[in-house]
C-alpha cells in the first residue's frame with residue numbers, strides 16, 4: 001500500500017449510512033474507500049441485528065415523502081443483488097385517539113394517501129388477536145410497512161460496493177482528519193487522501209468531528225433490545241400475519257414502544273422502548289440501567305397477554321440523538337468537501353438507501369435531490385461548539 005493513497009472520496013464508518021453512501025459513490029464511478037474501526041460484521045454500533053422496521057407512517061410529511069422513493073431504492077438493491085431484504089407485515093400504530101402524536105401519524109398517512117386501514121375498538125381483535133387496545137386508544141395499520149433484514153442488508157450493500165470496485169478496510173480506526181482542498185485521513189494503519197470525506201460514524205460522530213473543529217449537540221444512549229417469549233408458540237408470528245407495531249404513548253410512558261413479529265428467533269417477539277440511558281460508545285457495556293426494561297415489562301403484562309412478561313434475551317444497541325430527533329445531513333460549516341451524516345436518532349435504518357444517495361450528492365457538490373432544510377447543521381445555532 002502506498003503511504004498516501006488517493007481517492008475521490010473516503011467514507012468513515014461502515015454502518016448502514018456509510019455503506020450506502022460508499023455504494024452510491026461507486027455507482028457513479030468514484031474511486032471510494034470505506035473505513036471501519038472494527039472487524040466486519042460487528043455488533044458494537046447501531047446497524048447490527050437481524051431486523052428493523054420500515055414504514056411510511058411518520059408524524060412529518062418530509063419523512064413520508066423520502067420513504068416513497070426509498071422503498072423503490074430498497075427494491076432496486078434487492079433486484080440487483082438477487083436477495084430478499086424486505087418483508088411486508090404492515091405497522092399497527094396505536095395511541096390515545098385525541099393525542100397530538102396519534103393524530104399526526106393519522107393525518108400524515110391520510111394526506112399522503114398511504115394505504116391504511118383504520119380499526120375500531122369493536123373490530124380490533126378480529127384483525128389483531130392477542131393484543132389489548134387501551135380504552136380511548138385509536139388504532140390504524142400502515143399497510144406498506146414491514147421488516148428489513150438488517151444484517152443481510154448491510155452485507156448486501158457492502159458486497160455490491162465491492163463488486164463495483166470499491167475498497168473496504170476494516171479494523172482501521174481513523175485517528176485524524178486534516179481538512180483542505182484535498183483531505184488527509186490518518187488511520188491506525190496508514191494515511192489516505194481524498195477530494196472529499198463523508199463522516200458517517202454513528203455514536204462516534206463527535207469524536208471524529210473534533211478533528212475538524214466542530215461539535216454537534218448529540219446524545220448517545222444505550223438501548224436494551226428485548227425479546228419476549230410467546231406462551232403459545234407462533235401466536236405473534238410473521239406467518240400468522242402479526243404486524244410490526246408502534247405505541248405512540250401509553251400508561252407506562254410518553255415515549256414510543258415498538259415491536260416486530262416473531263420470526264428471526266423462533267418464538268421470540270422483539271419489543272423495545274424508544275429511549276435509553278446515556279453512554280460513551282466505547283463503554284457501552286458499562287451502562288447497566290434497566291429502567292427501560294421495567295417500563296416494557298409493565299406494558300407487556302398489560303397489553304400483550306400471550307407473552308411472558310420478562311425478557312428472554314436482551315441485546316444492546318445505541319441511538320445517537322439530536323435535540324429535535326431529526327437527522328444531520330449536511331456539509332461541514334467550514335469545509336464544503338467534508339460531509340456529515342449523523343444523529344439518526346433511532347430511526348435511520350429504513351432511510352439507508354436514500355441517505356446514501358443524498359450524502360453522495362453532497363460530497364460531489366451536486367444539488368441534493370431532496371429538501372435538506374430539516375437536516376441542516378445551522379438549526380443547532382448556539383448549540384454547536386468549536387472543538388478547537
Ligand SMILES: Cc1cc2nc3c(=O)[nH]c(=O)nc-3n(C[C@H](O)[C@H](O)[C@H](O)COP(=O)(O)OP(=O)(O)OC[C@H]3O[C@@H](n4cnc5c(N)ncnc54)[C@H](O)[C@@H]3O)c2cc1C
Pocket residue numbers: 012013014015016017018035036037038044045046047048051052053054172173174175200201202203204205208223225272317318319341342344345346347348349350351
Ligand atoms: C435497538 C434499535 C432499534 C432500531 N430500530 C429501527 C427501526 O426499526 N427502523 C429504522 O429505520 N431504524 C431503526 N434504528 C435506527 C438505525 O438502526 C440507526 O439509525 C442506524 O443503524 C444508524 O446507522 P449509522 O451508519 O449512522 O451508525 P453505525 O451503524 O453505528 O455506523 C457507524 C460506524 O462508524 C464506525 N466508526 C466510528 N468511528 C470510527 C473511526 N474513528 N474510524 C473508523 N470507523 C469508525 C463504527 O464502528 C460504526 O461501524 C434502530 C436502532 C436501534 C439501536
Ligand SMILES: O=C(O)[C@@H]1CCCCN1
Pocket residue numbers: 053054055246256258274346347348
Ligand atoms: O424507526 C422505527 O421504525 C423504529 C420504531 C419506532 C421508533 C423508532 N424506531
